[in-house]
Each structure stands twice: as structure tokens, then as C-alpha cells.
């Protein structure tokens with residue numbers, strides 16, 4: 047019974063990968079797993095701490111990358127902002143200033159030494 051519950055829980059989180067409000071979101075780019083978490087609960091209008099983890103196939107943290115974030119409202123292309131993330135421990139952190147409630151897309155761009163920038167996009171909903 048417990049196992050079934052865990053499987054269901056896993057499916058729930060998998061379905062939340064593309065469009066999530068608050069908990070961790072995970073996407074794969076090539077052999078890198080990108081895990082993003084925003085704040086403690088749901089993203090809010092105003093300042094949000096965002097943390098980006100890059101994991102190698104062995105699930106080890108990649109700490110020598112350059113990470114840049116661009117965030118924008120898909121419905122309002124003029125509302126676009128960029129910031130770079132600061133490497134801190136096993137992750138990269140930044141503050142997103144979300145000026146309005148609604149859907150924001152966050153482009154995570156990262157580059158490993160000697161590599162080129164790769165990109166993945168997360169959707170969040172600011173309340």
C-alpha cells in the first residue's frame with residue numbers, strides 16, 4: 047500500500063514538472079539535470095529567491111558552471127529581465143523580481159568551462 051502511494055506521489059510530481067507553483071521543478075538538458083526551486087512555497091509578486099542545481103549523470107553537483115537567468119511574461123514580451131546566478135555551495139542562487147501576478151517563464155542558461163551555453167525553460171505562476 048505504501049509503495050502504491052509513493053508511486054502515485056511520484057506521478058504527481060512528474061506531472062508538475064512542466065508547470066509548477068513552488069516546489070522543485072526538474073528538467074534534463076543533455077546529460078545534465080537542472081533542478082530549480084523558487085522560495086519556500088509559491089512564487090509571489092515581488093522578490094523570490096531562486097536556486098538552481100545542476101547535476102551530472104551520477105547526481106553530483108556541477109559547481110563550475112556559469113548560470114544566467116532570463117525571466118519574462120510570455121503574454122507581455124516587454125516584461126523581460128535578466129540576472130546572473132551566484133554559485134553558492136552546491137547550487138546557484140539569484141533573486142527574481144516578479145512585477146506582476148501571472149505566468150512567468152524562466153530561462154535557465156548554463157555553460158560549463160570550455161562548453162557553450164545550454165538552455166531550458168521553466169514556467170512559474172506568481173501570486
Ligand SMILES: [Cu+2]
Nearest residue numbers: 119122125146
Ligand atoms: Cu505583465
